[in-house]
Amino acid sequence: MSSSSAAPAAKPPIRDALVAAAFRLFLERGYEQTTVDDIVALAGVGRRSFFRYFPSKEDVVFPDHEGCLADMTAFLAASGAEHEPVRRVCDAARLVLRMYAENTTFSVQRYRLTRQVPGLRAYELSVVWRYERALAEYLRGRFAGRPDGTLRADVIAAAVVAAHNNALRSWLRSEGEGDAGAAVDHALGYVQRTYARPADAPAARARTGAAGADPREADDVLVLVARRDAPLWRVVQELETALGRG
Amino acid sequence: MSSSSAAPAAKPPIRDALVAAAFRLFLERGYEQTTVDDIVALAGVGRRSFFRYFPSKEDVVFPDHEGCLADMTAFLAASGAEHEPVRRVCDAARLVLRMYAENTTFSVQRYRLTRQVPGLRAYELSVVWRYERALAEYLRGRFAGRPDGTLRADVIAAAVVAAHNNALRSWLRSEGEGDAGAAVDHALGYVQRTYARPADAPAARARTGAAGADPREADDVLVLVARRDAPLWRVVQELETALGRG
Incomplete structure (x- = not known):
């Protein structure tokens, strides 16, 4: 890259x-x-x-990370309010995968080397940390002023990096067999479904009220949370109201 | 410690x-x-x-991490099937916080030192990585055989470490002001609510089917996910079945 x-x-x-x-x-x-x-x-x-x-000498083992970090920073800096932030950091992480996938043989050789040399392992950890900080800084900006904004930013950035690396390392361990892009998409999809705004990934949490429609439902999905001991007629009533058919 | x-x-x-x-x-x-x-x-x-x-010389800066890692490994090894796995790794992470909180002055001084010396920063990253691997290995064991078991294990371990460190570092930056334990509990609570089994933290995800009861509901709460365009009678039918009143 x-x-x-x-x-x-x-x-x-x-x-x-x-x-x-x-x-x-x-x-x-x-x-x-x-x-x-x-x-x-x-x-x-x-x-x-x-x-x-x-x-x-360590730097020659990772010749493309500085360029990839610069690309990632530029990509995030070019983001607008229209970009769902969690999806955006997932897309930023895909830049790293692309760098690895561009030269499979080299990436697999380097992976073996970093497993054998503790100094290179430490170097790699510091690189991963810089990627994670770049993602977290972007999310901190997007979540600024929200409750637990820095907490959520740090946790989501760590989750994205862990998911990306889980898929990347499986692929490297398999000597570059299979579709690295599909594996990373699958792993990042897990993080997106957990954290992205509903328009991107419908998700809801249980509420403890008698019954109610979750306000965070996606456009086409309704999430209803009901106490098991609530009367059925009351739950149906809530359902009708939430569906706009009451 | x-x-x-x-x-x-x-x-x-x-x-x-x-x-x-x-x-x-x-x-x-x-x-x-x-x-x-x-x-x-x-x-x-x-x-x-x-x-x-x-x-x-680097090791004298972090004299207690080896002991804490050993404590964490022993704590996780002593876990049983009765322990909710995400709660268990959160409790394991609290061992690290306890080590820092036992000697506030020393922890704050060391935090300042690691900010200034790149070699110590790299050392700290490798220590954090070892904690994260200990948590991930435990979770991989607990999630063995489940779909995406290693992915979920790695992501949750990273989320726990990021949440813990977000709270720990805020506390260290404030020179040890306030209640570090409460701050870490709050941060880990965010992760537990996201990932722990419902008995610990009721949570559900939207499904994409026409309608259905989420199998992960808490004992006293039912979560129903329905397409907005699904016929009402069908949603009510699902509801009755899920409540065992059909």
């Missing part, structure tokens, strides 16, 4: 050559046993070229 | 002395400017004593 979806810059060939050389050596010798000097020697460039593109 | 709630071992005085010396120096000189040699000199012990208790 390019660093900007608006004006995709061509990736510098040196950068690509460094990534290719690094992964070839990581797979052949192991990550710890490969030095930056080994990488630049194989890529045929100088040390300074490496550090122009990557602050450290 | 001791490393075992069953038989609380007395904390070794040397370990406590090392933590106290380390924090005094971190606050006076800064974390990066303090060496392990400085810490052992102030505590009046040898270098080998330090490394007997702490693998690295």
